[in-house]
Amino acid sequence: MSDGQIVVSGLTKQYKNVRAVDDLSFTVEPGRVTGFLGPNGAGKTTTLRMVLNLVTPTAGAATIGGRRYADLHDPLRTVGAILEASAAHKGRTGRNHLRVICAAAGLPDSRADEVLELVGLAPAGSRKFKGYSLGMRQRLGIAAAMLGDPRVLILDEPANGLDPEGIRWMRDLLRRLAGEGRTVLVSSHLLSEMQLLADDVVIIAAGRLVRQGTVDDVMGSMSTQARVRVRSPQAEALGAELKRAGATVATDADGALLVTRVEAPAVGAAALRAGVELHELVTERPDLEHVFLELTQGKATIR
Amino acid sequence: MNRLIRSELLKIRTTHTWWIFALATVAGTAAALALNFLQAHLFLNATDDIASGSSPDQAQSIAAQSQVVTQAANIFTSGQFLGCLFAALIGILLITNEYYHQTATATFLTTPHRTTVVVGKLVTAVMYSAVFWLVSTAIAIPAGLIFFQAEGLPSHLGDWDVIRAVLLNLMAFAIWAVFGVGFGALIRSQIGATITVSVVYVVGFSAADLIFTLLHQWLQQDWIRTAQVIVPSTASQVMLAPVKLFPQSPPQWVGALVLIGYGLIAGLIGTLILRKRDVS
Numbered sequence: 029m030s031d032g033q034i035v036v037s038g039l040t041k042q043y044k045n046v047r048a049v050d051d052l053s054f055t056v057e058p059g060r061v062t063g064f065l066g067p068n069g070a071g072k073t074t075t076l077r078m079v080l081n082l083v084t085p086t087a088g089a090a091t092i093g094g095r096r097y098a099d100l101h102d103p104l105r106t107v108g109a110i111l112e113a114s115a116a117h118k119g120r121t122g123r124n125h126l127r128v129i130c131a132a133a134g135l136p137d138s139r140a141d142e143v144l145e146l147v148g149l150a151p152a153g154s155r156k157f158k159g160y161s162l163g164m165r166q167r168l169g170i171a172a173a174m175l176g177d178p179r180v181l182i183l184d185e186p187a188n189g190l191d192p193e194g195i196r197w198m199r200d201l202l203r204r205l206a207g208e209g210r211t212v213l214v215s216s217h218l219l220s221e222m223q224l225l226a227d228d229v230v231i232i233a234a235g236r237l238v239r240q241g242t243v244d245d246v247m248g249s250m251s252t253q254a255r256v257r258v259r260s261p262q263a264e265a266l267g268a269e270l271k272r273a274g275a276t277v278a279t280d281a282d283g284a285l286l287v288t289r290v291e292a293p294a295v296g297a298a299a300l301r302a303g304v305e306l307h308e309l310v311t312e313r314p315d316l317e318h319v320f321l322e323l324t325q326g327k328a329t330i331r
Numbered sequence: 332m333n334r335l336i337r338s339e340l341l342k343i344r345t346t347h348t349w350w351i352f353a354l355a356t357v358a359g360t361a362a363a364l365a366l367n368f369l370q371a372h373l374f375l376n377a378t379d380d381i382a383s384g385s386s387p388d389q390a391q392s393i394a395a396q397s398q399v400v401t402q403a404a405n406i407f408t409s410g411q412f413l414g415c416l417f418a419a420l421i422g423i424l425l426i427t428n429e430y431y432h433q434t435a436t437a438t439f440l441t442t443p444h445r446t447t448v449v450v451g452k453l454v455t456a457v458m459y460s461a462v463f464w465l466v467s468t469a470i471a472i473p474a475g476l477i478f479f480q481a482e483g484l485p486s487h488l489g490d491w492d493v494i495r496a497v498l499l500n501l502m503a504f505a506i507w508a509v510f511g512v513g514f515g516a517l518i519r520s521q522i523g524a525t526i527t528v529s530v531v532y533v534v535g536f537s538a539a540d541l542i543f544t545l546l547h548q549w550l551q552q553d554w555i556r557t558a559q560v561i562v563p564s565t566a567s568q569v570m571l572a573p574v575k576l577f578p579q580s581p582p583q584w585v586g587a588l589v590l591i592g593y594g595l596i597a598g599l600i601g602t603l604i605l606r607k608r609d610v611s
Binding site: 073074077080081082083084097098100103104107109111112115116117119120121124128129132133134172 | 334335337338341342345346347428432433434436437438439440441442443444607609610611
């Protein structure tokens with residue numbers, strides 16, 4: 029059994045006036061959750077659809093475990109995918125929607141009930157799709173993706189429409205699936221969510237690769253450093269003492285001091301020396317969102 | 332391929348579509364039977380009154396109509412006019428539902444070979460059209476037998492002319508189903524495709540008849556009237572009529588050939604379009 033590595037090489041999609049994806053190359057490793065990030069219109073969905081043979085690339089290719097999607101023998105047993113808010117015929121029940129897919133993929137009908145159970149949708153299985161909430165539709169989409177027990181999962185914005193509890197459930201499910209050695213590629217614009225979920229990130233903007241690496245590496249390589257936010261009624265005295273201690277001090281819009289080049293204990297010690305009262309003292313680490321904004325700045329314009 | 336057909340059959344069976352079509356087929360056949368009984372009754376009993384004072388062309392047409400065999404073929408294929416339309420519509424639905432309900436993604440993810448998907452849909456559409464034909468025929472034959480019994484006329488059900496009409500009817504259903512799939516691929520919009528085909532089908536025959544008759548009278552060329560067979564719904568009628576539909580109408584096989592041609596072209600174009608088109 030070949031591994032579930034996804035390799036995208038030189039993928040390009042030229043529409044009439046727009047180069048939606050431009051010579052994009054990256055790899056996605058099995059056993060890890062890879063976040064696929066980019067501003068709206070960056071080409072995330074087009075890329076995923078090219079990987080899945082739904083959109084024909086202008087140039088380049090993508091392989092899953094060494095084969096193109098169209099060459100996979102039993103695609104649903106290899107790759108599970110969720111694209112768009114998982115559509116189904118409005119008048120068909122959730123279970124029948126899954127059975128239609130089972131029939132086409134040569135899977136037993138019993139799989140439909142098993143995956144309904146897996147996503148917690150079993151009680152609603154015999155209800156029609158039109159009565160499903162957005163969260164239930166997403167769960168049905170995940171159920172459909174899991175029908176063939178695939179070792180590769182590709183999900184386009186799966187958290188859309190899920191409530192906080194649903195997002196937590198999805199995160200746990202995807203982490204568990206990656207823990208079982210599966211490849212999980214998730215696109216998202218919810219960056220804080222990705223920080224909790226992803227091991228690796230692939231960041232694109234304007235159809236081009238901006239950065240690929242582990243979450244820690246990508247964040248560590250940024251110019252944005254950790255800083256200490258400190259608030260005091262005697263801000264001026266504190267600022268002067270901090271500068272004497274070798275810190276760089278800036279004032280935030282709300283009057284708090286933003287201190288860099290020293291750690292929180294040094295800031296506390298400086299406050300004690302200056303004899304000032306403190307109302308807030310907190311270390312702020314750059315989050316993925318800052319890194320992302322920094323990386324994609326100026327590239328996220330409407331094309 | 333078997334998997335795909337099973338899946339396509341399930342797609343229709345798990346929605347309201349099947350019983351709406353079942354109901355429509357039964358109702359359409361019943362209405363057609365009533366009309367055909369009335370027409371047959373008039374033609375078979377009062378020929379002389381109608382024929383007197385009409386042109387030679389019309390007289391010839393009426394003479395053909397008054398043959399019991401013609402009426403029998405007509406009655407035993409009752410429901411053909413609407414049935415072929417329903418066959419085309421089921422073909423359209425099989426394709427356009429995928430876009431209307433955005434299930435094309437799931438379908439092509441399960442089966443990345445698009446030609447296989449289209450062939451599966453073509454076979455399924457033909458199977459459903461055969462069921463429509465079976466339902467129509469199963470109603471028309473006993474009802475027709477009762478009618479001829481009541482009229483005191485032979486039913487001619489055993490005549491090759493009549494049997495051939497009933498079998499050609501099945502072929503017409505199948506070809507219109509194929510046509511529907513191709514047309515659905517061409518015009519992805521469900522409403523657009525449905526309305527276009529319905530209008531072309533229902534109005535097409537009368538409109539073509541009018542246009543070609545006018546052209547014929549203007550240019551005085553018989554081949555113009557014959558050329559009317561290039562209109563799909565006319566071809567369908569020409570193929571099914573056991574006697575000439577109009578004096579210059581070409582033989583049945585020409586109608587069949589034209590219709591098969593349309594079915595093939597629509598199916599082929601539909602397949603090519605679906606192969607090339609991005610699913611997004």
